[in-house]
Each structure stands twice: as C-alpha cells, then as structure tokens.
Amino acid sequence: MALRSLLSRCATAFQSRSAYEMAASARAASSTSKRFFETADEAVFDVGDEATLLVGGFGLCGIPENLIDAVLRRGARDLTIVSNDTGTETKGLGKLIQKRLVKRAVASYVGENSEVARQYFAGDLEVELLPQGTLAEKIRAAAAGIPAFYTPTGYGTLVHEGGEPIRYDGHGHVSKISHPHESREFGGRHYILEEAIKGDFALVKAWKADTAGNLTFRKAARNFNPPMAKAGKITIAEVEEIVPAGEIDPAHVHVSGIYVNRIFKGEHFEKGIEKRTVRSEGENRPRSAVGDVRERIVRRAVLEFRDGMYVNLGIGIPVLASNFIPNGMTVHLHGENGLMGLGPFPTEEELDPELINAGKETVTILDGGSFFSSDESFAMIRGGHINVTMLGAMQVSRYGDIANWMVPGKLVKGMGGAMDLVSSTGAGTKVIVTMQHQTKNGEAKIVERCSLPLTGKRCVNQIITEMAVFDVDQKKGLILTEVYDGLSVDDVKAATDAPFIVSPDLKPMAQVTIE
Structure with missing residues (x-):
C-alpha cells in the first residue's frame, strides 16, 4: 500500500x-x-x-x-x-x-x-x-x-526588507509587493540572500x-x-x-x-541610438549647457580625483566632471555597462551605436581602455576595485543614507546600478554625492532621515553641493568642511534639514581651474 x-x-x-x-x-x-x-x-x-x-x-x-x-x-x-x-x-x-x-x-x-x-x-x-x-x-x-548567493547590495532597502510595489490594482492601490530577503553578517558587513x-x-x-x-x-x-x-x-x-x-x-x-x-x-540591424551626443572636430572638452550652479559643483568634485584613479561617474551632474579633469591627470572612467577608459563624446565621424556609456550617450574609448560583460563590471564595483563613485541623489541623511531611485506612486524608473555602487563603500570605494542643495521647490535634500525609499544605508562618504562640502562620519554625522565664497554657515543651515558639525578647519569651497 x-x-x-x-x-x-x-x-x-x-x-x-x-x-x-x-x-x-x-x-x-x-x-x-x-x-x-x-x-x-x-x-x-x-x-x-x-x-x-x-x-x-x-x-x-x-x-x-x-x-x-x-x-x-x-x-x-x-x-x-x-x-x-x-x-x-x-x-x-x-x-x-x-x-x-x-x-x-x-x-x-x-x-x-x-x-x-x-x-x-x-x-x-x-x-x-x-x-x-x-x-x-x-x-x-x-x-x-x-x-543563490549573498550580496551587500540592497541591504537596508526595500530590496532587503520587502515592500517594493510589483503590481497595482488599477485604482491606485498596491496589490502585490516584494518579499523580504534573508540577511547575514560576514566579516562585519551585512549581506542579503538573492536567488x-x-x-x-x-x-x-x-x-x-x-x-x-x-x-x-x-x-x-x-x-x-x-x-x-x-x-x-x-x-x-x-x-x-x-x-x-x-x-x-x-x-x-x-x-x-x-x-x-x-x-x-540577420539581414538588417537598425542599431538605434537613444542619446546621440557628439562634439565638433578639434573640441577636446565638449560640454552641454552646464550652468553656473552645476559647474560649481563639478569643479569642486574633480578635486577628489587623483592621478591613476578608477572612477565611476553617475548620470546627470556627476558625468559632467569628466569635462573638468585637469590636463596631465589620468583618470580611468568606468561605465557599468561594460567599459573602462571612457573618452569624450565622438565627432560625427567617430559616432558608433555600439559604443555608449551607462547614460546611453554615445562616447569614445581611450587607448588602454577595455570592454567586458555586465556581470564582470559589477564584480569590479562590489569588489571595491573602483576608487571613487559619484552619483546624484534626491535625499541624503545625516548619517549617509541615500535615496535616489523612487518616489512611491509617482516615479517608477528603477535603481539601475546605484545600489551596487553605494554598497561598495564597505569594500573601500569612496562614495560621493554631487547634487544641488535644495529641490526646485526649495525643499532640503540633506535631511535628518530620508523619507523616500533608500538606495543604500550609511554608505555616503561625502556630499558636494553648490553651497558647501560635507564629510559624513558614521558616528558623528555631517561635518561641514567647506562653504562657497559669499555664503555663511547660517546660509547653509537655513538650506539644510539636518544638524551638522562645523569643522574647526572650515575653508572656502575650492574650485578646479582648467587652462
């Protein structure tokens, strides 16, 4: 039986x-x-x-x-x-x-x-x-x-804790959410289990x-x-x-x-280009309309570069920093879509639909550059082989939490590679946020606690805005180290929704100069 x-x-x-x-x-x-x-x-x-x-x-x-x-x-x-x-x-x-x-x-x-x-x-x-x-x-x-495997990416976010909206019911209500992930600690770092x-x-x-x-x-x-x-x-x-x-x-x-x-x-390949970006012949430093505020941020940000560094630049303000790298300095720019050694935008003659950066803009690659697959690209990131990563943010908290990928019920774009990039701070990568100090509506973007879903927890090392530079200490919180010329500490306080310490070595905000 x-x-x-x-x-x-x-x-x-x-x-x-x-x-x-x-x-x-x-x-x-x-x-x-x-x-x-x-x-x-x-x-x-x-x-x-x-x-x-x-x-x-x-x-x-x-x-x-x-x-x-x-x-x-x-x-x-x-x-x-x-x-x-x-x-x-x-x-x-x-x-x-x-x-x-x-x-x-x-x-x-x-x-x-x-x-x-x-x-x-x-x-x-x-x-x-x-x-x-x-x-x-x-x-x-x-x-x-x-x-399955353990990864530091997403720890402390909706990816880890569950609750990411997966389906709506058509009436504005979430009908299906992501499930929580198991987490463990290895060597003092937190990891989550992914299948x-x-x-x-x-x-x-x-x-x-x-x-x-x-x-x-x-x-x-x-x-x-x-x-x-x-x-x-x-x-x-x-x-x-x-x-x-x-x-x-x-x-x-x-x-x-x-x-x-x-x-x-195949008999025909369209090879579409989403963001066709070109420069004029002989133009070595092509620029979009950067604007005074954004240029002020990137001119300060490039001072964090050192000769020979491997750097990942996020889309938006961070990627503009590539236009202000001082002459004679070699910085190896990494694209998480599988490139190392990103060069300037191409001329019309150099334009190639199979040569783009992570922002899907057409680019060139410098001598000594390389191509690789996406899984290898993120092994470089999570493994701490990138010295510096710069990215934008919607909010950064007092102790270095960052939110930059989602506005619930309004914005559904995705996190792209941001969660992986900020998780690499535990492996030795310096994570720098470059952003405007306030929203267009005048709301603070540096806050006591992030109200938006997190991209990463206690992962930001430095914040650079058009007003100031902050170092982020995991125990002390925000430390104001530089203020833009013409602004006061009180001006920065009025625009910031989190307490901060003023460094005893407070300096005017530096700017790189390009000859």
Missing part, C-alpha cells in the same frame, strides 16, 4: 507538470539536432505563451532586435521578460510591451519607456525592479548552477559566430549578452556574420558554443 501510494503521488506530480514545461524538456533534448537557422521566425518557432525570456542588451545597444520582432510576430502572450531595461515605447522590448504580450518585466531600469509606467499603474503589468549588478549576478549564478534567475529562452545579439557556435561581441554591445547567453535553457543568437570554425581566434571567443543552441544571421 505504501509503495502504491508513493507511485500514485509520483504520477500525480508528473502529470501536474505544465504542458509548457514538458515541451521545454523535449526542446532541450533535441536542441543539438539543428543549430543554424535561416530566419529569426524559424529560430523562435517554439517560444510559446508564459515563456520566460532572458534578453541581452543595454538600452538599445546590443539588443537582439530581429529576435524581438520575430517573437512579436509569433504573438506569444503572458511572457516574462528579464532584461536590464525595457527599451523605449516603440523600440526593443517596448514593442512586446506595447502589444501587451508581457505580463511581467524583471529589470533594473525602465525610465526610457513610459508605456511601462502606464501599464504598471493600470494593473496590467508586473514590474520587479532589481539592482543592476544583482540582476547580472542572478543570471550568472543560474548559468553556473548556483541557486538565481533561470529562463526558458535566452535571446542575444552577437557580432560574429563561427560554425562551432562560438560567439564574439563588438565593443559595448557585450553588456548583458554573455551572461544571458549562458543562462538560457535554449539560447538563440542573432549575428551579423557567420564564419568558419577557427576564424575567430580561440582567445577572442566571448561565449563558447557549448552555451549556444540556435544561431541565425
């Missing part, structure tokens, strides 16, 4: 497997029978309803645009997409969202696609926002057969494939493509060129053919 009961339970468990899961097993078993396909439509022939798709790319750079179009034509519904971002309203993964084929999006940033916000608040789309480095590591872990993410299909874009199935990627188009390619049960690659085995130097293979199930050569 016991044996018969056990067999009955096993049979019931087997029968309870969804038809999709059984079909997926059959596909996996036969996936080695054919590797090269004529068209994208043929390559996605079995992408069905409720599939989970791991999709490479960063913004519109390196996205598998032909495969996305093929999935759109196929019309599979209730998809879960896992990608760094969701494209724009009409490009990339935005096409699938626009047609309401997606029920759930897992991403680190959705700020370039207003349709995501519309469907999210209407209750038609689930959106789970993850730190960019955590997302990359979740994918990498799945590919390596690791079910790997698996996918039914990985859709990636490569530059070349050889007939052995090996892939190589071009410039910053590598980004999320290699980790996604390694984590799919079935990986489908669209490429620009297929060459004989051996033509790609084995030392230049970025993804081994062991991970790649299907390949097809």
Whole structure:
C-alpha cells in the first residue's frame, strides 16, 4: 500500500507538470539536432505563451532586435521578460510591451519607456525592479548552477526588507509587493540572500559566430549578452556574420558554443541610438549647457580625483566632471555597462551605436581602455576595485543614507546600478554625492532621515553641493568642511534639514581651474 501510494503521488506530480514545461524538456533534448537557422521566425518557432525570456542588451545597444520582432510576430502572450531595461515605447522590448504580450518585466531600469509606467499603474503589468549588478549576478549564478548567493547590495532597502510595489490594482492601490530577503553578517558587513534567475529562452545579439557556435561581441554591445547567453535553457543568437570554425581566434571567443543552441544571421540591424551626443572636430572638452550652479559643483568634485584613479561617474551632474579633469591627470572612467577608459563624446565621424556609456550617450574609448560583460563590471564595483563613485541623489541623511531611485506612486524608473555602487563603500570605494542643495521647490535634500525609499544605508562618504562640502562620519554625522565664497554657515543651515558639525578647519569651497 505504501509503495502504491508513493507511485500514485509520483504520477500525480508528473502529470501536474505544465504542458509548457514538458515541451521545454523535449526542446532541450533535441536542441543539438539543428543549430543554424535561416530566419529569426524559424529560430523562435517554439517560444510559446508564459515563456520566460532572458534578453541581452543595454538600452538599445546590443539588443537582439530581429529576435524581438520575430517573437512579436509569433504573438506569444503572458511572457516574462528579464532584461536590464525595457527599451523605449516603440523600440526593443517596448514593442512586446506595447502589444501587451508581457505580463511581467524583471529589470533594473525602465525610465526610457513610459508605456511601462502606464501599464504598471493600470494593473496590467508586473514590474520587479532589481539592482543592476544583482540582476547580472542572478543570471550568472543560474548559468553556473548556483541557486543563490549573498550580496551587500540592497541591504537596508526595500530590496532587503520587502515592500517594493510589483503590481497595482488599477485604482491606485498596491496589490502585490516584494518579499523580504534573508540577511547575514560576514566579516562585519551585512549581506542579503538573492536567488538565481533561470529562463526558458535566452535571446542575444552577437557580432560574429563561427560554425562551432562560438560567439564574439563588438565593443559595448557585450553588456548583458554573455551572461544571458549562458543562462538560457535554449539560447538563440542573432549575428551579423557567420564564419568558419577557427576564424575567430580561440582567445577572442566571448561565449563558447557549448552555451549556444540556435544561431541565425540577420539581414538588417537598425542599431538605434537613444542619446546621440557628439562634439565638433578639434573640441577636446565638449560640454552641454552646464550652468553656473552645476559647474560649481563639478569643479569642486574633480578635486577628489587623483592621478591613476578608477572612477565611476553617475548620470546627470556627476558625468559632467569628466569635462573638468585637469590636463596631465589620468583618470580611468568606468561605465557599468561594460567599459573602462571612457573618452569624450565622438565627432560625427567617430559616432558608433555600439559604443555608449551607462547614460546611453554615445562616447569614445581611450587607448588602454577595455570592454567586458555586465556581470564582470559589477564584480569590479562590489569588489571595491573602483576608487571613487559619484552619483546624484534626491535625499541624503545625516548619517549617509541615500535615496535616489523612487518616489512611491509617482516615479517608477528603477535603481539601475546605484545600489551596487553605494554598497561598495564597505569594500573601500569612496562614495560621493554631487547634487544641488535644495529641490526646485526649495525643499532640503540633506535631511535628518530620508523619507523616500533608500538606495543604500550609511554608505555616503561625502556630499558636494553648490553651497558647501560635507564629510559624513558614521558616528558623528555631517561635518561641514567647506562653504562657497559669499555664503555663511547660517546660509547653509537655513538650506539644510539636518544638524551638522562645523569643522574647526572650515575653508572656502575650492574650485578646479582648467587652462
């Protein structure tokens, strides 16, 4: 009887497997029978309803645009997409969202696609926002057969404590929230447990494939493509060129053919550019309209640089600091989308859609620079290999908490790489916030406690505004070290909603000069 009961339970468990899961097993078993396909439509022939798709790319750079179009034509519904971002309203993964084929999006940033916000608040789309480095590591872990891992990223935030809105009910109320994560302490630092993410299909874009199935990627188009390619049960690659085995130097293979199930050569690639930024020929220090206030901040911020430093600059005010690096100083600028050695904006002749920074602006790369995948980029960040990171903020608290990614019920863009970047302070990276001292409405941004959801807890080392410079001591709190010429300590107090100590060595706020 016991044996018969056990067999009955096993049979019931087997029968309870969804038809999709059984079909997926059959596909996996036969996936080695054919590797090269004529068209994208043929390559996605079995992408069905409720599939989970791991999709490479960063913004519109390196996205598998032909495969996305093929999935759109196929019309599979209730998809879960896992990608760094969701494209724009009409490009990339935005096409699938626009047609309401997606029920759930897992991403680190959705700020370039207003349709995501519309469907999210209407209750038609689930959106789970993850730190960019955590997302990359979740994918990498799945590919390596690791079910979960501990990371310092997100400790003390909604990512750790739960409560991040994932679905709304269409009437302004949150109907589904994220769950809390287990946490542990290792070596005096706090970490949270994150689980790997698996996918039914990985859709990636490569530059070349050889007939052995090996892939190589071009410039910053590598980004999320290699980790996604390694984590799919079935990986489908669209490429620009297929060459004989051996033509790609084995030392230049970025993804081994062991991970790649299907390949097809695309006939057309749009290679869209989200933020076309160029400079005039002979212009060495291209600038947007910085403005007096923002320029005052960045001219002070660059004084934190030292020759030979590795520095990550966030979008907005921080990235402007690259225009004021003194002549003769070498600063290696890191882009979390997979670049080291960022150079100035390109001329029209140098413009390359596969060479962008983390803000999705077209850039150049300097001699001695390098490209790498997103998972490796965040290993550099979390491992403390970046000397300084600068980023903006909505609020910074007295003891160095930072909020810069979300206004509940109003703003749903995502944290991007910010949570990973600020978590690196525990590994030795100096975290500097560069921001205007008050909001446009005159509200203080330096506060006793952050009222907005946190990006990181007790992680900011220094704050630089147009009015002042503060050091942040984890025990003493804010220490005012510099005040802009013409302002008084009382002026700073009036604009600051947190108590601070005035340094006995208080100085006028310094400014770098560029010849």
